[in-house]
Amino acid sequence: MSESSQQNTRTSRSRRGPQGNGEEQAEERPSTTSTSTPEDDAILPADRYLDRELSWLRFNERVLELADDPDLYLLERASFLGIFSSNLDEFFMVRVAGLKRRVALGIAVPAVSGYAPLELLSAISAEAHRLQERQAAILHDKVLPDLERVGIGITHFADLDAATRERLRRYFDEKVFPILTPLAVDSAHPFPYISGLSLNLAVIVRNPATDKREFARVKVPQSLPRFIRVGDTGEEQTHFVPLEELIAAHLDELFPGMEVVESHTFRVTRNEDLEVDEDEAENLLQALEKELLRRRFGPPVRLEVASDINPAVLELLISELGVQDEDVYKLPEPLDLTGMFAIAGIKRPELHYPVAVPVTNRYLQDIEPDQHAEFFGAIRKQDILLHHPYESFATSVQAFLEHAAADPQVLAIKQTLYRTSGDSPIVQALIDAADAGKQVLALVEIKARFDEANNISWARKLERAGVHVVYGLVGLKTHCKLSLAVREEEGRLVRYCHVGTGNYNPKTARLYEDLGLLTASTDVGDDLGRLFNHLSGYSAESEYQRLLVAPKTIRSGLIELVDREIAHAQAGRPARIRIKVNALVDEQVIDSLYRASRAGVEVEVWVRGICALRPGEPGLSEHITVRSVLGRFLEHSRVFWFANDGDPTVYIGSADMMHRNLDRRVEALVRITDPAQISELTELLEMGLADTTSSWHLGQDGVWTRHHRDAEGRPLLDVQEELQHIAEQRKQQARAKRK
Template sequence: MTDTYLGDSGLSPDLLDDDFDLDYGDDESLPSDRFLDRELSWLAFNQRVLELAEDPLVPLLERANFLAIFASNLDEFFMVRVAGLKRRIATGIAVPTNVGRPPAEVLAGISARAHELQERHAQAFRTLVKPALDEAGIHIESWADLDDNDRSRVDEIFSTQIFPVLMPLAVDPAHPFPYISGLSLNLSVRVRNPKTGRVEFARLKVPQVLPRFVQLPDDGSGLLRFIPLEDLISNHLGDLFPGMEILEHHEFRVTRNEDVEIEEDESENLIQALEKELLRRRFGPPIRLEITDDMDEVTLGLLMQELDITEQEVYRLPAPLDLGGLFEVTKIDRPRLKYPKQVPTTAVQLLPSDPTSPSDIFGSIARQDVLLHHPYESFATSVQAFLEQAAADPNVLAIKQTLYRTSGDSPIVEALIDAAEAGKQVLALVEIKARFDEQNNISWARKLEKAGVHVVYGLVGLKTHCKLLLVVRQEADGRLKHYSHIGTGNYNPKTSRIYEDMGLLTASDEVGKDLTRLFNELSGYAIEKKFKRLLVAPLHLRKGLLKRIRTETQNAKAGKPSGIRIKVNSMVDEAIIDALYRASNAGVPVDIWVRGICSLRPGHKGLSENIRVRSILGRYLEHSRIFAFANDGDPEVFIGSADMMHRNLDRRVEALVRLTDERHLAQIDYMFERAMADDTSSWWLDEDGDWARHSLDDKGTPLADLQNTLMRRTAQRKRPGTLR
């Protein structure tokens, strides 16, 4: 990464806005052990996901879903975080850790905790979820469970639907050890030639194009029965190695380093550089080997040698491996085994006064700012409808939008294409470096360019993570008016149904002019020093937040009303955390609502006695970011895209927008009051880094589910301005 920030300024963020002194005092005034390990904190987050899978009060298929989410999360953790640590250690690059321990020690701690969690994950499936599925009539069988009739019918399935797809690969002097692709499920097979007595090794990849769980024929019991694909294949190895004696067969799975590192150069074609790096990603070094716990030492030794894997990187688990395959099982149509269906409502401010009339989103936004809360309020009838109306409206002259992640068949992209084909000026900033969506975004960028959309790829050295949409429209009186949307989540209709996010629709000229200047920075060379209602990273956001935290600190010392409330996905940045510690010591009440990582120690005497940290996980993924400051009775509340991490504050373009409508401030207050309440189901973080789940009261009754509460409350809104 280069040190270029915003256009060609070449200035480090630390050299900008020198009018704000960041010196909060000597760091030695705070204890050296004031930060929790961020990697262990992430594993603690995934443990909270696992606890939902273990909870018998969660609907059964949702429990299976949480098992799959845990597995998918952990795969990405290894591919990115563990891989990054190992790469830096191997290349001698300094690895800063917020806990002051040597990187190798940090890596050992991660490995030990990950081993514990993977074993607990496997046991949760075997002893909790699988038996519950059996009781519900959904059986995941093993070969040993099948009778002769079943096996006869499965033989037919194997020979006609599976055998033709399989590709056994021998390993001998003429056949070198094959490349093992990352996250693929494989069978190791050792066979003996009965004529020569020679023992050979072969690898068989379980095809990812076939269903992971093969449905068994109906046996008249009325049960849904499945068998893991690898189990079915393992019991037909004689068909693949005819004439050979099968000695051993075991499952294994490799995780590789798939973190993309691009050395950006202003003269280089960014797409070409990224495409080269994506090819290299496939061949990243192995960082984790998962094997079934019955694997023999000879096979394990061969795999470790060929993959250059250490004992610490080997994970012995009971079959089946890769419980991410349970995503398939969760698609079974059993509504009573899932969360009750909840239908998002249309934001009342966007409803027409006459139900028989079409909605006029521009008119609604012109009358008042609209604060959207997804998925309780529909993304399709708000943000998507806003963009589609803009694309079709002959009075709209220009549309500018950032795209970080969007769905494969995105109506958002189609609306931009329609607008461009209608002759409007359309700018799309596509962040092609969005991790694991790089290829998808490259494809959409090319499609947009072919349709006549002006496509740009952001700034050298920075990811553009902000969620911005600006529409310029000519009104009846001939003047141009800005209509804006600033959100906390991606413009993705699919994830908007399961991600909790917020967004502001506004016709404010202040916001419109701010976005116009910001888009000029992103697509051109302009350097703007100030914004009116936005805080933008990397130039202003960190300092803007620190300044407000300092104001709360000073207000508390002066005996004035003070308070800080922050909702983020991750709380890691040391400067922000230190500022919150000082605010706490001054008497500022601080509430942190975090989904994932939190390096802050709450409730520590003399450091953070006035700080509470809560986490809420459930059917929706909490994703919005909110920053609220009491400000001596004149609240300052922001929503936006930034988490409290170095990358968000220093290496990304992020944007927060200030909310000004009293109703919106009241809505944010209500959310925090309920989220932090003792009678709301949540996890509480203590000073040692342990998360305790509070889900039942003293009588064993489930505590209130915040997401259900917000869904009901949103559905009860009957008219604009009514909050009940």
């Protein structure tokens, strides 16, 4: 389940859930030169790539299949319905909007999958229509009936008894009516601007004096609860009425003296992709603030309407909004199922996943907040591999920065911030460090999609506190997850580092699966020191010891490792490749994996979302398998594992295999050198990729098939549940050893 994917847990857009698609954005063709030879390319078929947009829609269908799973906790199924909607909203706002814009400007080119631009838009529309119709069927035919059986329901206003309707009328008069603004459409009133993702009522009223019918629009307030609880039924019996139904039932109060003939709900999705020319913008912060205002007025790309809408009203909406027929989605009410997050939040523990309590990493247990030397001593003793959310972010990464801020021996802190929470203890630690007189550098990525406004706010707050704030390199987003603390110890400076796969966000760290490395390695410290200097000053540094850094060396470095496995296989030595990513789209990386498969190398891919690689194709990829795991947590870590003739080479880091990550972002992968940690990551990959683990399998035709039961119908291993058990066992073993 952008920077997408379950979890609702976004920073600024808190609706998105853990299976969110993240910060998707327009992808262009790769700008670097492939390491393959012309002969290599000539023997690879032209139709070897699956389409990335259709692959994304199939990822979101996997989210929808979780909502359709009767074995899953019921309120979690409701949450997955909301996640599906939130994901799809972002897909239209960015991916579809970007493609439409390029078509309109005449600059769209055929996709590498072979689709012409208009053909692809048509395929996207057909698939999106199918999925939204399937979502509606799951809601009305399965989830709502199942909820009703446990005392939770969405009730129509017309079905309420007289006493409840009267109580809701008073609620309407006191809480709703004062903030509604009916907007008429006639010769004196132009068609109003419809804001993106707002829910609206299209109202037809009749003037009794003239018998003339008029159109009006009423916006459903986003500041009020989408679903209003009805009756004093407690937690066990919980029923709701949609806010739009309450408003529709009292429209006569908004149009006194007029006859309300009919009303219909509708919703518009607009282009919300940012366009800022960094070369022309003297002050990137101010330019982004202006662009955020412009974003609200992007052109419509989707119109959702109630399935029973009057054709004349629909025709008016289509005409005034300027959408095409294929952009119209007729759906049974309620529209906008992101509102299901409100239902999913009901406190019925038996209908949710059991509470998961992260454990403190075994090397960091029993260290108090004021024991700075002990905390840094633990890192100095050995590299510490972290696995969130099974291991606590608060007692590891957050504690790392809090100790660094409070420890008088720490002289400087350098930090990247891509997404963080609204009340971030990470940002507060940086402010505290600056207040304490330490040198603090924060590299804030203010172009992080849908978090721009939040990050601008934090950037200004950090600047006011005396933190040195920089915004990275022109033309590149800084997406790497890096933290560096410089500590004085016995007359020398020691650099302590954190390199992670996920954002410095304590809230999403409880829902996103990520890896991180805490280390006092001299090599990593030197690498991070050079990289931060490159980001904050003038430097052409691109040589690192344990890091691969985009846009210079990640693609080429990984392809070199693939080629090494090919050489091992051709020499009869053990060769294998395992990759865990959120997305696999880059053609050069995919082609290198195809060449590995043709050389007999077993290639196993664990991908959460998009995969443009076509596995299992005879003569091309018969040695490649692709698996996807979706569940309670959003699989977000990136791991690159190469057998290397029995001496595995393993990297973790922030980069997905996409053009934007490899060409237009600063990303970092760090090589894991501790044999025990390499074994741990090997076991993780083996578990996630095993046929005995519950997952989806990708076929050569691009279709994903769910495998969650064995031949006898027994549930397959839930890898996330198993990892929770393993983390708890390690915690207990560490405690027993200390005793």
